[in-house]
Amino acid sequence: MDYFSYRNGQLHAEDVALAAIAEAVGTPFYVYSAATLERHFRVFSDAFAGQPITLCFATKTNGNKAVLALLAGLGAGADVVSQGEMEHALAAGVPAGRIVFSGVAKTKAEMAAALEAGIFQINVESEPELEALSEVAQALGKTAPVALRINPDVAAATHDKIATGRKENKFGIDWTVAPAIFAKAAGLPGIAVKGVAVHIGSQILDLDPFRRAFERLRELVLALRADGIALERVDLGGGLGIPYHRDDPASPPPAEYAALARRIFGDLGVHLVAEPGRLIAGNAGMLVSRVVYRKQGETRTFLILDAGFNDLIRPAMYDAFHDILPVTAAAENAVLTPVDVVGPICESGDIFARQRPLPPIAAGDLVAFATAGAYGASMSSTYNGRPLVPEVMVSGDRFAVVRRRPSVAEMTALESVPPWLAKQA
Numbered sequence: 001m002d003y004f005s006y007r008n009g010q011l012h013a014e015d016v017a018l019a020a021i022a023e024a025v026g027t028p029f030y031v032y033s034a035a036t037l038e039r040h041f042r043v044f045s046d047a048f049a050g051q052p053i054t055l056c057f058a059t060k061t062n063g064n065k066a067v068l069a070l071l072a073g074l075g076a077g078a079d080v081v082s083q084g085e086m087e088h089a090l091a092a093g094v095p096a097g098r099i100v101f102s103g104v105a106k107t108k109a110e111m112a113a114a115l116e117a118g119i120f121q122i123n124v125e126s127e128p129e130l131e132a133l134s135e136v137a138q139a140l141g142k143t144a145p146v147a148l149r150i151n152p153d154v155a156a157a158t159h160d161k162i163a164t165g166r167k168e169n170k171f172g173i174d175w176t177v178a179p180a181i182f183a184k185a186a187g188l189p190g191i192a193v194k195g196v197a198v199h200i201g202s203q204i205l206d207l208d209p210f211r212r213a214f215e216r217l218r219e220l221v222l223a224l225r226a227d228g229i230a231l232e233r234v235d236l237g238g239g240l241g242i243p244y245h246r247d248d249p250a251s252p253p254p255a256e257y258a259a260l261a262r263r264i265f266g267d268l269g270v271h272l273v274a275e276p277g278r279l280i281a282g283n284a285g286m287l288v289s290r291v292v293y294r295k296q297g298e299t300r301t302f303l304i305l306d307a308g309f310n311d312l313i314r315p316a317m318y319d320a321f322h323d324i325l326p327v328t329a330a331a332e333n334a335v336l337t338p339v340d341v342v343g344p345i346c347e348s349g350d351i352f353a354r355q356r357p358l359p360p361i362a363a364g365d366l367v368a369f370a371t372a373g374a375y376g377a378s379m380s381s382t383y384n385g386r387p388l389v390p391e392v393m394v395s396g397d398r399f400a401v402v403r404r405r406p407s408v409a410e411m412t413a414l415e416s417v418p419p420w421l422a423k424q425a
Ligand SMILES: Cc1ncc(COP(=O)(O)O)c(C=O)c1O
Pocket: 058, 061, 079, 102, 103, 199, 201, 202, 203, 237, 238, 239, 240, 241, 275, 276, 277, 278, 279
């Protein structure tokens, strides 16, 4: 469920017309619905009611401070993958005690920062990382609360670039060698082995791969307990998918996902951690853009937008589908014509949709990309000298700019030319 709908022929986020936001902040911009974020988070947390659990929103999905603050206010923690994300989450008000640090390449500096901040858990993904963390913790006189991320060798039906649980992927410790690494971890100074973690990939619409991965984790927990290593936490990772296209299957209901986790881990008496991202934020955001030109090519019609793949890279990177909606509703009897929807970037890959049947849309009109709240703004760049676009939060009939558009002067001021480089012409 989301809170984007047409009213009086105008697309709204909650009670605010997108056209009014465009008027105020210019285009392109991202817009988020606070009510949608809240509802999605509550549905997920309600599904686990009664179960000791830390719900860590994956901040790579949408790291906007207002988004993180809203979720933190509902009790969310954060799954972070860099010192930058960690400091940003702390600045947004996420308590350190609800932060999990994931990622394959944590540097010693990042480990030290995580230990100084006193976060809930560091998810270690390899033996060398474990050794490095032990060294850093000892040097600081601290003990690192650790989960080992296991690679369960489970293939999930998703895009190849975002499947992370197969043995050929760089993530996690192979489940076959995990007992030995746990035994080593248990004996390392500065390391407190708290649990086991997994994350098999993203945009997964079927619960079965989760079941297979969780069952592997359960076997591991039991085997380790038999060896005297008592794990008290299981981190389920993220990965629940959402429908982008009307023909996509619905998201697996969080209640069924929670029931699966309870069925597999319920009798172990463990504290669970979950790291949902897309499920919370995906349908809570749209990217709004203006048509700059409608161009008639020899074989195609192009709708050329003021948003490009630097603003929303998912179509170019994963051939992802995003619904494209006219902000002013089309007439009921409007004829749909196939058009190529493209951006301004100087690459042919800057294309959002090929031969998409759309109602009449002219230069100057606004369009909205649906389901852009996850991996939209967070993956954007300034390629082609394009400043990152504003982000706007709507709640009821209010809206606020929660990330302003930097000026080109600010971008230019970040760079400098050393005097010894500049030549006299
Ligand atoms: C370790 C980890 N946790 C959580 C997530 C969030 O995944 P999703 O947005 O699919 O829920 C990701 C991204 O896939 C991840 O790499």
